[in-house]
Amino acid sequence: MGVTDPAGPVMDRDEVDRALARLGAEHEAIETSLLALQDHAGRRLLEGAELTGVTEERWAATEASITLLWAYFDAYSGALRTAREIRARRRWSSREDLVELTGLLRGESVTVPGAAAAGTPALPGPGRLSQSFSLATLVDRMNELYATGLDMVVAADAVWSALPARIDLLAAELQRTRRLAHSVGVRPGEHPAGDDLERVTRTLTRLRAEVISDPLAFWVPAQGSSAPGGGRPDTTVYDREARALDEVRREIEAVLGVRQDAEQRLIRLRDVLSRADRTLAEARTARGEVLAKIAATEVPVVSGPPTALQEQLATAAEYRRQARWHRLSPLLESLEQKAEDELQRARESLTAVTAPLAVRAELRGRLDAYKAKVARHGLAEDPLLVERYDAARRMLWSAPCDLRVAEQAVLRYQQAAAESLGGSRVPEQGGPEGR
Structure with a gap:
């Protein structure tokens, strides 16, 4: 760790004390966060899991970042410890002390072995590049690495917390449905529902294995979210299979009802x-x-x-x-x-x-209704009405009955009755086919 000449004016004692207090608070907060990340359940699961795919790639990079993060923190801790020791030499720091403290607290005085020049995480070790930072820059770098690492750990943990348990519950429901299907003779190759059950079983088995080994493949980041792990587990496949199982269960329950x-x-x-x-x-x-x-x-x-x-x-x-x-x-x-x-x-x-019989019955009813009306008005013995009534009745009560001719006879009787009663003439109507 080297000390450079400070750029800018030398800090006074009050400025140094305030800077040390602030850096001490930052150091404590960073240490707490790093220990929480170290102890995070998701991190422990990632360390022990056999990872594949996206998660394997990102976890390798995240592990390197966490290692570098601790290297940054150790360098930061060493610089802060050195600054505190210099300040503790005298109650009233000399100018030489203040110059050295200004270089430590404001200059690029902290050298971290193995830190990539472009900011890409790299592991400390022989032959690796080193880079010097100011304490403020080092804090920014640690914050960036911490946020990236925490985001990955939280996302993986969120998927593992949500999906495997739901898959297991659905698998248990699947087994109950399979037993019910077997009891009613629904079997693969004999019934579509049996084939669907086999497909859902294969899909859930594959889905669970993929979720365990590659949780980040089932993570949908939230757009514009800055919160660690901002997003949600992708339940598309799970939801589809849950709907398919519901449909199969309803079909089997219908068979059971049968x-x-x-x-x-x-x-x-x-x-x-x-x-x-x-x-x-x-x-x-x-x-x-x-x-x-x-x-x-x-x-x-x-x-x-x-x-x-x-x-x-x-x-x-x-x-x-x-x-x-x-x-x-x-x-x-x-x-x-x-x-x-x-x-x-x-x-x-x-x-x-029976429509023709219904037509004949309607004509008979109409004929008798007019005869009763004529009788109420004392015209039952009228020769013309008697003649026309008898003609219509013979047609309607004879077999075979010509409905067209019979209807015309009924209309003629209605017309004569209306004229005898002083009413208007009944308009001509078509035969039964036009009704």
Whole structure:
């Protein structure tokens, strides 16, 4: 450690004492920080871990920086100790003492062996470059190295504190889900959920090993943050696998639910398909009646019951008997929707087939309603009304009934009734096809 001539005026005794007090406080703070870094849990873990990747590279550089940091601190401590010894020689320091103290406290008087000239961390040792610093510059260099080292240690520790424990919890949930999957027959190669479980298992195993050996690969620095370790663990892969496991668990729980209520669902399915068959049978009977009673109209053809649904229902029952719940679950869901669709189709078919009968019933009701209205006004024996009523009634109560002609007859009766009652004429309307 050499002493150079001070640049600038010589410090007086008060300035020296104030500088020594400040440097002493800085020395104490730096020593406390260095000891805390030395004892940091993350640092101890880094020293004992088998590191790879980014973390291995950064930890090698950080270890060198910490070594250099202690070398700086030792040099700083030595310079401060020397300055204190000079100041302690006399109560009133001589000018020679003040000149020497000024050089120590303000000049580039502290030489550190092995310090790289450009400021890059280098280890002390034979043949290494040395560099001289002022105490103020040395403090700045120590602060920089400390911040860099602490940032790396805190980041690694934050990842290790957050991710492995969460991965382990998820792995435990994964094992419970695998046991549940096995109980309902969901296995790899037989069901997509079983394949997903295998993939999640492999991913979590690989993720945990990578997090342990290379924690900094899972660290996202905070933009613009100056706090040590400012940032957060990258949980992208973990979150994705957690969502995948949730989806698999819901699917397996659905399969488990199928096991519990499969019989009731099969009974309901048989009932719905039976109602659809009865409705179609009713529609076929009604079609024959319509063809016999209604003339000059198109009657839709009624299809037979779908044999495919009955075959699938038989397959579902076989799956239940064999306890193949993972195959029964999607089949039941599909069948339930198809059965409801089939029942709706049967109802629509019955409605379409019986539409002409509904038209005839509406015309009969309208005819009788006007006859009752005419009777209330004492016109029941009116010859024209009797004639037109009888003509319309013969058409509506005869088979086959021509709905177009019958509707015109009803309209003529309505018109005559309206004229007899003093009302306006009833406008002409189209036949049943235009209604």
